[in-house]
Amino acid sequence: MQQTAVQSIQSDLKKGIQAGMSIAVGYVPVALTFGLLAKTTGLTLLEAILMSMLVFAGAAQYISLSLIAGGVGIGVIIFNTFIVNIRHFLMSASLNEKMDDAPKRTKSLYAFGITDETFSVIATRNGKSSASYALGVMLVAYGSWVLNTGAGHLIGASLPDFLQAAMSIALYAMFVGLLMPSLKKSIKVLYLALIAGCINSALILTDSMETGWAIIISTILSAAAVETAILLKRKAGVK
Amino acid sequence: MNWQMLILIAGMAVVTYIPRVLPLTILEGKDLPPFIQSFLSSIPYAVLGALIFPGILLIREGDVWFGLVGAFAAFALALAGANVMIVVIGSIIILSGYLAIFSF
Numbered sequence: 253m254q255q256t257a258v259q260s261i262q263s264d265l266k267k268g269i270q271a272g273m274s275i276a277v278g279y280v281p282v283a284l285t286f287g288l289l290a291k292t293t294g295l296t297l298l299e300a301i302l303m304s305m306l307v308f309a310g311a312a313q314y315i316s317l318s319l320i321a322g323g324v325g326i327g328v329i330i331f332n333t334f335i336v337n338i339r340h341f342l343m344s345a346s347l348n349e350k351m352d353d354a355p356k357r358t359k360s361l362y363a364f365g366i367t368d369e370t371f372s373v374i375a376t377r378n379g380k381s382s383a384s385y386a387l388g389v390m391l392v393a394y395g396s397w398v399l400n401t402g403a404g405h406l407i408g409a410s411l412p413d414f415l416q417a418a419m420s421i422a423l424y425a426m427f428v429g430l431l432m433p434s435l436k437k438s439i440k441v442l443y444l445a446l447i448a449g450c451i452n453s454a455l456i457l458t459d460s461m462e463t464g465w466a467i468i469i470s471t472i473l474s475a476a477a478v479e480t481a482i483l484l485k486r487k488a489g490v491k
Numbered sequence: 492m493n494w495q496m497l498i499l500i501a502g503m504a505v506v507t508y509i510p511r512v513l514p515l516t517i518l519e520g521k522d523l524p525p526f527i528q529s530f531l532s533s534i535p536y537a538v539l540g541a542l543i544f545p546g547i548l549l550i551r552e553g554d555v556w557f558g559l560v561g562a563f564a565a566f567a568l569a570l571a572g573a574n575v576m577i578v579v580i581g582s583i584i585i586l587s588g589y590l591a592i593f594s595f
Contacts, residue, residue: 271575273576274575274576274579277576277579277580278579295496299496299497299500302497302500303500303503306500306501306503306504307500307503307504307507308507309507312503312507313503316499316503320499326495326498326499326502329499329502329503330499330502330503330506331506333502333503333506333507334506334507334509334510337506337507337510337511338510339510340507340510340511341510341511341513341514342534342538343511343534343538344510344511344512344513344514344515345514345515345518345531345534346531346532346534346535347514347515348514348515348518348519348531349523349528349531349532350532350535351515353520356516356519359512359515359516359519360512360515360516363508363511363512363515363516364508364511364512366511368538368542371535371538372535372538372539372542373575375534375535375538376535376536376539414587414590414591415587417551417557417586417590418583418584418586418587418590419583420550420551421547421550421561421564421565421582421583421586422579422582422583424542424543424546424547424550424561424562424565424582425561425564425565425568425578425579425581425582425583426575426578426579427539427542427543427547428543428547428562428565428566428569428578429565429568429569429573429574429575429576429577429578429579430539430575431536431539431540431543431569432566432569432570432578434536435536436570440533440536441536444533444536444537444540445536445537445539445540445543446540447537447540448536448537448538448539448540448541449540449541449543449544449545450544451541452540452541452544452545453544453545456545457545466541467538467541467542470537470540470541471534471537471538471541472537474533474537474540474541475530475533475534475537476530478533478537479526479529479530479533482529483526
């Protein structure tokens with residue numbers, strides 16, 4: 253009995269690590285560039301790596317560099333970081349529906365690893381996900397993020413221009429690859445993604461708000477609209 | 492390492508962790524109303540839509556075609572049933588080809 257429990261933890265961890273590999277690839281150009289920019293902004297190697305280890309949030313880390321370079325105060329930078337990352341609140345709440353029951357300590361451990369990318373991989377998996385699977389995904393993603401931050405700072409250069417440009421598609425391609433299997437199966441998924449994509453495009457292209465807020469607003473509006481439509485349809489059907 | 496930087500990093504770490512950990516631990520074991528449950532289960536697909544658009548079309552400033560080619564490659568590969576890693580690697584290769592032909 254105990255043997256099988258250990259085996260299932262190991263196999264879930266392994267599956268998670270495999271699923272996380274595409275994130276690891278996608279983080280390479282982003283983390284290398286972060287390391288490089290951190291160096292030019294005046295952060296030491298240790299500081300750059302420490303930030304990637306403790307914060308583990310790409311967009312917020314990039315923004316903090318430009319604020320540090322601009323001489324902005326610590327409080328403002330921290331507040332800005334909070335605003336940019338508040339979207340993880342929504343993802344954490346959604347993961348709560350998706351994950352197997354686990355002790356609070358386990359949950360607070362893998363909560364640290366929630367990013368746009370790890371969330372997308374874990375949440376689009378069929379059925380419920382275990383903590384070991386989530387930790388597997390996060391571990392590879394985290395490893396790539398931290399190591400490549402260090403590499404970018406040490407080497408002091410990013411990838412060759414053409415590779416850097418071509419690799420910038422990686423995370424988007426991953427999102428597309430994660431979305432497609434569900435999209436093929438369900439018209440509901442198509443509406444959810446399409447409506448959110450349209451609202452987000454409208455908000456971003458008209459410069460109405462910052463990316464973090466735009467993602468939150470478009471996600472909530474789309475999910476609420478689609479769920480309400482389903483509810484109304486069901487009620488009409490019942491009558 | 493200077494103290495100011497250390498305080499900054501620690502502060503950023505704390506405010507990033509809070510929204511990540513609160514829902515998972517507070518909602519623990521609570522049965523939410525069915526509407527909220529299905530709303531939360533819909534979030535991943537809506538988030539993906541917002542993460543893809545318009546970002547994928549804007550990856551290279553001033554070159555919409557670059558984004559369009561990349562988006563087309565990713566969608567075509569995924570539609571053909573390729574797994575996520577193949578979609579990622581394939582899109583990178585196709586965009587490298589695009590760059591080799593049109594700009595470098």
